[in-house]
Amino acid sequence: MFRSAARVGQESRPDDKLGPSGSPQVDKSCSSRNAGDIEIDNSNHVLVKIATLYAERLMNDICLVVGGVEYPAHRLILCASSEVFQVMLMNPRWSESHESRVVLKETPACAAIFGEFLRYFYTGQIRISHLTIMPILALADKYNVKDLITLCIDYMCNHIAHAATHNQLVSWFQYTLSLGHYQVAQACQNFVKWNLEIVAKTSDFGNFHHEILAKLLQQNDLVVHNEMAVYNCVVRWLELQREQLTEDSEPELEAQMEALVEEVMSYVRFPMMTPRQLAELLLSPLTKKYKEFFIERMAIGMSFHSGQLDRIVEVAKSEGGRLLFTPRLYTADKWSSLLTVENFTSLQAYHTRTLVFTSHSGLAECAGDKTCEWVVDVYPKGVWFRKYFLIVWQGTVEVPESVLRTVRLSITCKDPPSESEDLRVKVGILITGIQDGVEHVMSVIQRNHRFSEDDKVLNLDDILSFDELNEICMCTNSNSSEPSPFLVGRDRDILKIHIVIAPLCEFSSTDPPDKTLIMPSR
Structure with missing residues (x-):
């Protein structure tokens, strides 16, 4: 027997319940009704009756044939659930409107779950997994079942990490991008950009279209250990491409591989590698095979590290040239440090945690190994400004206390440069979280900033939603609670x-950081 997932035909109210033995319970709470009026909610029983029509194949007036399998159905239910079926079965200009047996052409994946898809029309219930979500969404899109489309989108947004660890993420990304479901595509794109090294280990990484991957590699907010990690990810993708192209003849295979190498490797930022890393590339089989291409790009990197200004200016003026001299969000110790707030639930309101670390102040080797020291304060439970008195020429002014419900991160440059010097930096705040048991970078804030003697401090407010971080989430289907998705660790009590x-x-x-979707060329 089927049970309804939602009530139909009326507004849901918490006091609408069934009495003992499943009998309808009346609602006498509305004082505006006439005396003696009652409203009976027996929708669950009605839905069971409708579901029984499908389960027992009663009174069907049409048969859908998909992949050689017959599915007896009812025109009324099909038309009420799908705008496409409504046009197909009610418009006299469509031949299907006059037929009792309609053959539908579906992909093998869609045909395999068509019965579950049709059952949803009668019951409002459907089982979704990372393996079936794309064919279900394809059917929902094809037949314009709007409520099911919404359910699929919500499922995908809430299981991005699961898709990534089960060889589905790249496929989800490109599929939803092609269908115009940009909410899911944006979430997938963010996961790829901020967890590229995780995604690159999956076989699904090879499904990246070369044009989309090339555009991805142009992004400044890729989160990677260093630029060599980007190179290794691209090498991994090229290896997967070679495996997929093995059916081609040798001359065609090599021509295609050479074109792919030049297209995607052009966006690897060789100047952001150290001279030692550039030297190691000389031993790479890929470099040896496409020597002329790689030597030219490695030479640009060495020109940057040796301070050959004329060559750098020439490259920077070319299209996209400045990107080669722009760091990404590198997590290597040279550029970053980790701040953890342990025992988060025990941390008192308005308290702070502090981190002091140093980073290199120059990109090129010729700039030396000068460093900058930073003080980072995080206020994860709000900011409290105490009352104070300000003395001005008119007298004393009382400034009342103020409380900000914000998650603030403050960065202070301990030794700011003099007016004659320049300290422009890229600041990245990478916040780790957990989804489906997978720990990964869930949120990224990027800011370009210039520190000086007069501007020593950079305050970033709302780096996370205050409520989402500090309020306990109640599980939908139980009375248990869950911590914020931005708390990690064995006990889910660490902010990282x-x-x-x-x-x-x-x-x-x-x-400024480009937050738009990576779209393929038309």
Whole structure:
């Protein structure tokens, strides 16, 4: 027997309940009704009756044939559930409107779950997993079942990490992008950008279309250990491409591989590698195979580290040239440090945690190994400004206390440069969280900033939603509670934040972070 997932035909109210033995319970709470009026909610029983029509194949007036399997159905239910079926079965201009047996052409994946899809029309229930979500969404899109589309989108947004660890994320990303479900596509894109090294280990990584991958590699907010990690991810993708192209003849295979190497490797930022890493690339089989291409790009990197200004200016003026001299969000110790707030639930309101660390103040080797020291304060439970008195020429002014419900992170440059010097940096705040048991970077804030003697402090408010971090979430289907998804650790009581501070040189791109979706060319 089927049970309804939601009530139909009336507004839900918490006091609408069934009495003992499942008998309808009357509602006498509304004082505006006439004396003696009652409203009976027997919708569950009605839905069971409708579901029985499908389960026992009673009174069907049409048969849908999918993949050679017959599905007896009812025109009324099909038309009420799907705008496409409504047009197909009610418009006289469509031949299907006159037929009692309609053959539908579906992909094998869609045909395999068509019975579950049709059952949803009668029961409002459907089982979804990371393996079936794409064919279910495809059917919901094809037949314009709007409520099921919404359910699929919600499921995908809430299980991005699960898809990533089960070889589905890239497929989800490109599929939802092609269908125009940009909410899911944006969530997938963020996961890829902020957890590239995790995604690159999956076989699904090879499904990246070369054009989309190339655009991804142009992004400044890729979170990686260093630029060599980006190179290794691209090498992994190229290996997967070669495996997929093995059916081609040798000349065609090599021509395609050479084109792919030049397209995607052009966006690896070789100047952001150290001279030692550039030298190690000489031993790479890929470098040896496409020597001319790689030597030219490695030479640009060495020109940057040796301070060959003329060559750097020439490259920077070319299209996209400035990106080569722009750091990404590197988590290597040279540029970043980890701040953890342990025993988070025990931390008192308005209290702070502090981190002191140093980062290199130059990108190029010729700049030396000078460092900058930073003091980072995080206020995860709000900011309290005490009352104080301000003395001005008119007299004394009382400034009342103030409380901000914000998650603030404050960065102080301990030794700011003099007016004649320049300290422009890229600041990245990487916040770790957990979804589906997978710990990964869930939120990223990126800011370009110039520190000086007059501007020593950078305050970033609302780096996380105050309520989402501090309020306990109640589980939907139980009375148990869950901590914030941004708390990690065995006991889910640790706030983990990576602070990245990478210098920007005069040739670095200073464009604001691009948060738009990576779209393939038309």
